[in-house]
Amino acid sequence: MKIAVVTDSTAFIKEDYRNREDLFIVPVPLIMDDEVYLEGVDIHLDGFYDKLNQSKSFPKTSQPAIGELIELYEKIGALGYDAVISIHMSSGISGLYSSLNSFSEEIESTSVYPFDSLLTSGPMGKMVEIALDMVTAEDANPEKILNKLSDIREKVEGLIVVDDLNHLVRGGRLKNGAAIIGTLLKIKPILKFQDGDIVLSEKIRSQKKALKRVEDIALTEIACQPEDSTFYVIHCNNLETAKQVEQDLLATNSGLEVIICDFGPVIGTHLGEKSVAIGVAPKH
Secondary structure, three states: OOOEEEEOOOOOOHHHHHHOOOEEEEEEEEOOOEEEEEOOOOEOOOHHHHHHHHOOOEEEEEOHHHHHHHHHHHHHOOOOOOEEEEEEEEOEEEEEEEEHHHHHHOOOOOEEEEEEEEOOHHHHHHHHHHHHHHOOOOOHHHHHHHHHHHHHOOOOEEEOOOOHHHHHHHHHHEEOOOHHHHHHHEEEEEEEOOEEEEEEEEEOOOHHHHHHHHHHHHHOOOOOOOOHHEEEEOOOOOHHHHHHHHHHHHHHOOOOOEEEOOHHHHHHHHHHHOOOOEEEEEOO
């Protein structure tokens, strides 16, 4: 069985996987000052935060057009793929997964299997990479891959320290933020993905202490042992802090797999500049 993998542009995927011919990446639209950009096509991280800070209105993100998605799946089918595993950012922060479910069974040229990663970026990229590893097996089939992805999804973590909650609150992505609006200037909240939503986890007084707490959670309160995990230190134009978090993690165990990566423009719009996150996913 010939199986392709589709994901969206918010996933962080290693370069050797990104170049595979059986991987297709859907760009997510970003609307800034009434102009529509496609992430990874005509808007990139280089210069993005300058543009974000200078925008006259709060930027918005959108879903890829359904017609373009249908066209992509039909094209994949025409290339001879019997099935498509379509792995996307959390349904709690985007309607993309829900949209795919609404029409995926109508695709005639191939069978489409939408999968909700329940988060984004590095851990979602790990799911994509594992799916790509599995599609090349002789006994590859969609059900086996989806079962594996579901198992991985139970073990992933996403912990975020934002510099300013206003971006998430204004964009409607923070589910339980109303109770802390009055204390925004006094705390550096720790946020986490919970059942696909971004929720407030803890309130801590400084970014340094918040990041230390996130490091402790990632190392001691995760479903997978640290040695069996990949740690993603993900940042929004805050490489210096990300490097410090990387050093802190490696100081506990130099054998850990730690990868520094960026949130792209779409997620960066919602989290805001200077945010730092740790994503954790099983290695295999």
